[in-house]
Amino acid sequence: MLTIKIKPKIFFLIALTFLPYFSFSQFISVDFGVNGLTCSACTRSVEMSIRKLNFVEDVVMDLKNTNGKITFNTEIPVSIDKIAKAITDAGFSVRYLNAVFKFDPITISDNYCFVYENSNYQFINVGKKKIEGNTVIKFIGKEFLPKREYKNFIIFLQPLCETGKQKTYYVKL
Numbered sequence: 001m002l003t004i005k006i007k008p009k010i011f012f013l014i015a016l017t018f019l020p021y022f023s024f025s026q027f028i029s030v031d032f033g034v035n036g037l038t039c040s041a042c043t044r045s046v047e048m049s050i051r052k053l054n055f056v057e058d059v060v061m062d063l064k065n066t067n068g069k070i071t072f073n074t075e076i077p078v079s080i081d082k083i084a085k086a087i088t089d090a091g092f093s094v095r096y097l098n099a100v101f102k103f104d105p106i107t108i109s110d111n112y113c114f115v116y117e118n119s120n121y122q123f124i125n126v127g128k129k130k131i132e133g134n135t136v137i138k139f140i141g142k143e144f145l146p147k148r149e150y151k152n153f154i155i156f157l158q159p160l161c162e163t164g165k166q167k168t169y170y171v172k173l
Helices: 008-021 040-051 080-089 147-151
Strands: 026-035 056-062 067-072 093-108 113-116 119-123 129-140 167-172
Touching (some): 026 080, 040 067, 040 080, 080 093
Parallel strands (some): 119 167
Antiparallel strands (some): 026 067, 026 093, 056 067, 093 129, 129 167
């Protein structure tokens, strides 16, 4: 068996060289609203549907406010589409879906795009802002909003990210 010994100083210099290329961005949690929740059985149905997703660490539902909060297993990629589908599969519709995303320091503006886990995220109606750390982003789309609210955003939903085969999610602060 071949053993390679690397002096600590050399290892530190190598690690320091490649550190700027690693991103520590990730989804932390999602707050979501559900239309149609009227009883504890409804709430339980949505909760159990969401708990089946392998990236979900915990779900807390609030029947009084008809919403919930999901925290994620940080080792597994998150699928925003699967969250919306889990809610609709339980027989309800999504009223809103807001994610807490941990950003490395960046300056964003209208139509700014970033790529995370093979998907594009395009900011709409944000102006120019610096963001860093845990930041709430609101998802805009048919599957994430009621029809009436979605219609207010249609004019802004022009895909401007270099997509290839990647999906583009529209988000705002």
